[in-house]
Amino acid sequence: MRTFDVLVIGAGAAGMMCAATAGQRGRSVLVVDHAEAAGKKIRISGGGRCNFTNLHTAPQSFLSGNPKFAISALKRYRPADFIALVERYGIAYHEKTLGQLFCDGSAQQIIDMLLAEMGKGSATLALQTSVEAIEPGADGFRVRLTSGLVFARSLVVATGGKSIPKMGATGFAYKVAEQFGVPVTETRPALVPLTFEPKMLESLRPLAGVSLDANVRSGKTSFREGLLFTHRGLSGPSILQISSYWREGEPITVDLAPAIDIEQWISEARIRSGRQSVVTTLAEILPRRVAELVVAEARLSGNLADLDRKAMARLIAGVSAWQVKPVGTEGYRTAEVTLGGIDTTALQSSDMQVKSVPGLYFIGEAVDVTGWLGGYNFQWAWASGRAAGLAI
Structure with missing residues (x-):
């Protein structure tokens, strides 16, 4: 059985940011995803150019049962911080309208950047790998993957919501929440015709x-x-x-x-x-x-x-x-995000950890924090992933 400091379930925007942050802090990290490629929603976002953040990001641009929950993470990782990362990788970008920033080229550049950041921390990525069972222990979690058993001291769920099922979206995060007694608010399609x-x-x-x-x-x-x-x-x-x-x-x-x-x-x-x-x-x-x-x-x-x-x-x-x-x-088929999710009352706003289950974290779209159209949800992914990665 392989052992890691951190197991991140989901190789999307929030999951890769968390893995890169934790890995560069010296943590051993495994990222698993059932898809055949990382960052599939990043790849299709913004018409293939990735609307990776919004200059006007502020707490009032997000819907949540607790509007103040997102403030901590958003203040500690701002659009300027992600822009600085993009610029370090020489990725050209432009403002389209209303503070929306897009790559001049392909969204794949953002994915490659995140993978490179994960590589700097020696995070391991396992694609086409599903989670079959999670068992809590005294000092971590035993997780049965389709590739075998692993043990992780911290478990991060970054599997998103139900939006765009053709991209592989599922309600997996909510099932994990149910297993550990974490409340979930009503979910519904958002940013949808x-x-x-x-x-x-x-x-x-x-x-x-x-x-x-x-x-x-x-x-x-x-x-x-x-x-x-x-x-x-x-x-x-x-x-x-x-x-x-x-x-x-x-x-x-x-x-x-x-x-x-x-x-x-x-x-x-x-x-x-x-x-x-x-x-x-x-x-x-x-x-x-x-x-x-x-x-x-x-x-x-x-x-x-x-x-x-x-x-x-x-x-x-x-x-x-x-x-x-x-x-x-039009439902989850065309919805860009899922409204609602993991109840923020169950999480610590500083690091996204479940208050009642030490070592368990939920980040990104899975959480009941939903941004406006125009790069806000990506900024939440970066900020929440970073918050968890710094705490693990």
Whole structure:
């Protein structure tokens, strides 16, 4: 039976960061993953260029049952720290928008960098290796792998959540939590497109493929980014963002022209081109198919100048406060992350260790800390992995 100081289950962003950190501190580390390659979600992220962090990372950019839990790890490993690592490896990058940093080249560069960092600490990577059983002991854990038995003084679970099962995602972390009596909060798909019932889809079908800048609101939370009409419902960055806050049965409200004071614009348009049809006039600021949808839902016809006060109010509301009620999401199949997870009340925020089980750690997406779209979840992976790696 082989013995290690640390066994990390999961060769993703958080797991590799933890292994590299612990290994470079002189710990003997084994990283196992059932996949045939490390960092599979890193490889597909950001369209293959890896949106590896966000310059605006702050605790308020994360959802959790305990919003303060992430503060400790995020403060001790900031975006600047990961950027410095990227620059040491000569990886070229750029800011795309809203503080989002991407590789100029391939996301594989980030994976190679993490593997190199693991190598500096002589961490051992075992791919296509699954965990069959975990047995706690007085001073560590006996773990039966498909390759044989190992003993580790510390066990780190970095297997992520349920999102994108085709990449090998499972609920393994939650099963380990159950075994050790660690509570798990409700989990659900997040950063995911929203879907509609058939009748609504039929009315939206002509808009599939149309995109525009929009401000999308659910309750008191709103995001202004791109919106995309699809053959299933709505997608795009603003929709993915709001999906983490939306709940079944609730509507979302969309400002289809957030850069314009629509009431003032329509008043001026009535003077400038009141004899034009409402659709033609509205198509000056919206994609024509969207303008047609707004006019149809507001039950309008004729020219802009012919609208009475009530019709004008419906038109303004249709543009600035278009309200729709999704029936669901596309699920874990397309969700970028899993909302919820290992209950943070069971963990020490300083090092991600389970309070009731010394030596057991949960990091990354498996934990009930979920970031906004745009590199925030990677920064949480780096920060939580680093926190655990420094403590082991």
